[in-house]
Amino acid sequence: MIAQKVNIEAIHEDSVKVKVDQREVNGILFVHIQIRSEQPIQFPKVNFVWHHPIVDIQSYWHPGSFRSKSFGVDWDGGFSSKATVLAPVGCFYNQEGQNRLAVAYSNAMETVNFNLGVHEETGTIKGQITLFTEPSKIRSSYDGVIRIDKRDISYYQAIKDISLWYEEMEGYRPSFVPETAKLPMYSTWYSFHQEITDDEIEKQCEIAKQLGCGAVIVDDGWQTEDNHRGYAYCGDWEVSPKRIRDMRKHIEQVHALGMKYLLWYSVPFVGINSKVWERFQNKILYFHDDLQAGVLDPRYPEVREYLISTYEKALKEWDLDGFKLDFIDSFDLNRAKGHAIQFDPERDYESVQEAVDCLFTDIMESLKSIKPSIMVEFRQRYIGPYMRKYGNIFRVGDCPNDAITNRVGIMDLRLLSGNTAVHSDMIMWSPEDTTENAALQLINALFGVPQFSMRFEKLNKDHFEMAKFWLGFSKKYQDVLLNGDLKPTAPELLYPIVETENDFTKLIAIYANVCIKSGTNIPEELIIVNGTLSEEFILDLEEDLNNISIETFSCTGILIRKQKTDLPKGLHRMKTEKSGVLIFRPA
Known part of the structure; x- marks a missing residue:
């Protein structure tokens, strides 16, 4: 099959010149984009528009579609993608699951507005990819590629091929995935929330190991005595002695059980009750009233150095095996206020996304130099191809007790994530439910790595035996479930x-x-x-x-x-x- 060229229009201001060149390779159309200006400037918006007939197309998949695979409309705005939010990818397919139009954009780091929706007047899909929708670095040249695939192949193969395309790009090489990242894990979040103690964690780990779990993820609570679910005390990242008396000894105990240990951090948040609030209160993007915390501005070298040193110190002093790095999608310039939208010579980046890229490049370089097998978990929505170079675990977004949403989230992640370990949201159910109903929570998570989050001593006998069976099943059939032809x-x-x-x-x-x-x-x-x-x-x-x-x-x-x-x-x-x-x- 030879891909036909498309009639693509570039809409832009006169301050830039745009050149579009289309080339076909193995039935796929690659639209090469060159944007130039005479002098280094902050580029204005550039919008690329084309139309595709809606013929034999019934559904639309994209990384943020979740439980709705319905068409959008061209006037609805689509979605914005960047390193920390989703990916510029979409696939239209028919009722038989065959691809009819799979589109991806090469730059998954900078902000891209991705809008593929029905144009009512012509009954076509109107493709719109808009660049530079938020302030970015000063430049005089920019190159990108729109990948358009109309091959008659399965939708999942079309999306897999897009994932492989990203992997081959310079700067997109996925992070190494250690074997432990593919073993069932125990999470403390739904089982304890912030009410954790070292003794209770160790008790759960002892049983979890017997049931096939390879690691524990200790979530929010270890750093604070506050139980109000906010983030007013985040930012210092000092162990609360009420929760964990001696972190190093506690982790040694877990290691002695044969379990690895991952620790939660809310990366961007600095709370108003933290010791470092005064230091960083003027170096935030915005303040989140509901959370009582500011979102740090990574464009400041001091902010990046503080975060890097925090994780490096924890890894060295406590011998951690991994980090659950949370809320990265909160690094959002569109929500910035006050000082953050004014010029400040102390910043060394204008683009928040480039600053985040620098931050995580340095974080991973530091952590891997200490422990090459380090595990890093990211959560939906920060799960695009660019984030695979940093994180080796992608987890479904929070959906407590919702087995179906968990399944959909796992499948959506698996399609675009290559060999990155895809984890379920933490698994929980009502103790009053039937064993058969409770089992659905684990069965719906089969094609991902299950994160279990129930207190074992509170399970009745049948629930315990069910959990033991399905966790064991996930481990026994790990190879076909996670590495097979899906x-x-x-x-x-x-x-x-x-x-x-x-x-x-x-x-x-x-x-x-x-x-x-x-x-x-x-x-x-x-x-x-x-x-x-x-x-x-x-x-x-x-x-x-x-x-x-x-x-x-x-x-x-x-x-x-x-x-x-x-x-x-x-x-x-x-x-x-x-x-x-x-x-x-x-x-």
Whole structure:
């Protein structure tokens, strides 16, 4: 297939000149952009506009689409992307899951307005990519590329190819992912919130290790005695002795259990009750009244040096294994006020995004020089291709007790994140719920790394056995779940069927009452996970399965039945357990 050129218009002021050159490579159109000015200036907005017919297109995926894969409209503004927020990527596809238009922009660091929406007057998709929507550095030249892919391939392959395209760019090389980052983890957030103590953390870790967890993430609370969920006391990053008596010894205890240790920091926040507030109160982008904290301005060298030294000191003194670096998307020049929008010679950057890039480049260089296997977790929305060079763990945004949103978040992240470890939001449920319902929380997180956040001593026997089974299942089948050939179907229906396969195992999870197609050349082991409360499903076998054993497990891992049988090609009504598993193997 040869990609046809598009009629693309550049809209801009006379202070810059714009040149557009289109080239086709392997069926993909690359629109090369050159922007020049006679003198170094702060570039004005430049908007690139084109139209695409809405033919055989039913849904639209982008990194921030979450539970709605619906079309936008061209007058609605689209979304802004930058290093710390989403990515300039979108994919239109049809009801069969085939790509019809996948678009990406090469610069995922600077702010880009990405607006692909329906133009009512012509019944087309109006593509609009707008550059320089916020103040950036002074320059006289700029280059970029719009990647337009209309190939008839699966939507997930189109998005994966965009991810690989970014990986090959200079300055976008993803961070190394240690094996521990792909093991289930225990998180203290939903289980304790700020009411943590060293003894309680160690008790949970002892059990979590037995259930397959490889690390603990200690969240907010370790640095303050305040329990009001705000950030008025953030910024000093000194251990509260009421919470943890001796951080170094405490981490040594966790290490002795065989667990790694990650610690939470709210990177940009400096609270009004912190000791450093007076030092930095005039070096903030804006003040957040609800949180009682200011957002530090990374354009000041002093701010960056303080943050870098804070993490470096913690790593050296406490022997941490990783950091949960939170609220990075709060570095937002559009929300800046007062002194932050006035000139200040003490700043060495005009662009907030370039300052953030400098900050995290120096943070990671410092941390990796001390511990090359350091783990760094980022949360949705700061999960774009540019952030992969810093973080090796991307986590779904907060969705407590919401299994479906967790599943959608995991799938959305997996599509664009390559080999970066994708983690679920912390898993929790009501102790009053049924075991089968509670199991759905873990089943919906299967294709990511589960972060467990329930207090083990408060689980009843069945809930505990269920958690033990599914955490063990995630660890046992880690390779196929996280590294297999992933095929998530129908994003517009919240991914009701997700399958993955390697040379040895094919695993299919269903999350609705749907008919499952087995495919052909099935490996020796076929696993079907029932992510519903139904006790049967329809299996459409596309080849005979002769002389096989079928094992049926409950949601707690109890073997309910085992049978030897032959299954001919065709439709079969299969009995299963609520939130259970069927495993097919040669008899």
